[in-house]
Each structure stands twice: as structure tokens, then as C-alpha cells.
Amino acid sequence: DRVIDFRLLAAEAERQNIGDDPAVEAALAQARDAVLREFLVQQTIEKGLTEENLRARYEQKKDEEGFAREEVHARHILVSTEEDAKAVITQLQGGAEFAAVAQERSVGPSAPSGGDLGFISREQVVPEFAEAAFALDAGETSEEPVQTQFGWHVINVVERRNVEPTYEETAPQLRQDMAREIVTALVEDLRS
Numbered sequence: 001d002r003v004i005d006f007r008l009l010a011a012e013a014e015r016q017n018i019g020d021d022p023a024v025e026a027a028l029a030q031a032r033d034a035v036l037r038e039f040l041v042q043q044t045i046e047k048g049l050t051e052e053n054l055r056a057r058y059e060q061k062k063d064e065e066g067f068a069r070e071e072v073h074a075r076h077i078l079v080s081t082e083e084d085a086k087a088v089i090t091q092l093q094g095g096a097e098f099a100a101v102a103q104e105r106s107v108g109p110s111a112p113s114g115g116d117l118g119f120i121s122r123e124q125v126v127p128e129f130a131e132a133a134f135a136l137d138a139g140e141t142s143e144e145p146v147q148t149q150f151g152w153h154v155i156n157v158v159e160r161r162n163v164e165p166t167y168e169e170t171a172p173q174l175r176q177d178m179a180r181e182i183v184t185a186l187v188e189d190l191r192s
Helices: 002-015 022-048 051-062 082-093 098-105 127-135 167-191
Strands: 069-079 116-121 146-148 151-163
Touching: 022 167, 051 167, 069 082, 069 098, 069 127, 082 098, 082 151, 116 151, 127 146, 127 151
Parallel strands: none
Antiparallel strands: 069 116, 069 151, 146 151
């Protein structure tokens, strides 16, 4: 029904010669230019943005520094006060087992699993936690409590690793970056 209505309105505008109005002619020319511009850009992107080119860019990115993201396998004990956190650190320094103390004293949702958070990247946790966790080596436990919006943490890093993002993870960003580069190159070429 809507398509029929649009066609009826367009036919009536043609019958009344509305297209001869200078303002309408200018608007039609602008609309035509916009459609042509959009199709040119889209076709140029489609030609340059092949699966082969995307995979080649991914392989190129893999060789760049900073491509692999660092992750830590972390455990934590979350308590309400700084005093409680200091008491936990003293208890751990006295030889207590981290997972047992986490199960006993932590108020966080990971307490039943011994405070285990699994592997995390910096982006997955609040900045204060990330800064403290990524400053620790494998096997180390924070010697000072770490305060976040959730409370006071005692952090233990079990293991560190570097992980390369997969092609599937990076493809959307690569596609966006390459499309922008293709359009920029097209415009620069046309200007020259």
C-alpha cells in the first residue's frame, strides 16, 4: 500500500509538472549526485575489500608490535574494608592457601571457586584492578590492598600469556579501516 501511495504521489507531481520548478530541479540534482556518489563509493569499497585482501591485512597486522594482547590468569579475594584486606594479606604471607582464604573470606561472586577469575585482559576489568594485576608476575600476590568501586581486593596472578586475536575477532575493525583507506585513496586520486 505504501509503495502504491508513493507511486501515486509521484505520478501526480509529474502530472502537475512540479519537476519544472527550479527549487525541485536543484533538489533532484542533489539527490541524483548523492545516489551516484554513494554507489561509486560502495562499488569501490566492494572491489578493494575482498576476503583475500582482508586476510592479507590480518597477516600484516600480526607482525606489528602490540597486536597480541596480554592476559593474566588472576584470582582475587574481595573484602569490604582495607583492614580486612590487610588481614588477608597477612594470612596469605603466613602460608595460608589462596583458594581456601578466598572461599572463607571473599564477598565476591568468585569466592566459591577460590576467587578464580580465569584469564582476563585489561579491558575486561576496572582500571585500578587491571593496573595492579598486570603489574604482578606469575605466582605473585599483591602486597597492598587494591581499592575499586567494588571494595578492597587482594590479587594473585597464576599465569601470564600473550594471545593473538583471531581473524574473526579482528575482521570487523579491519574491514572498517580498509574501507576508510579505500575511500580516502579514491578521493585523493580524483583530486589529483
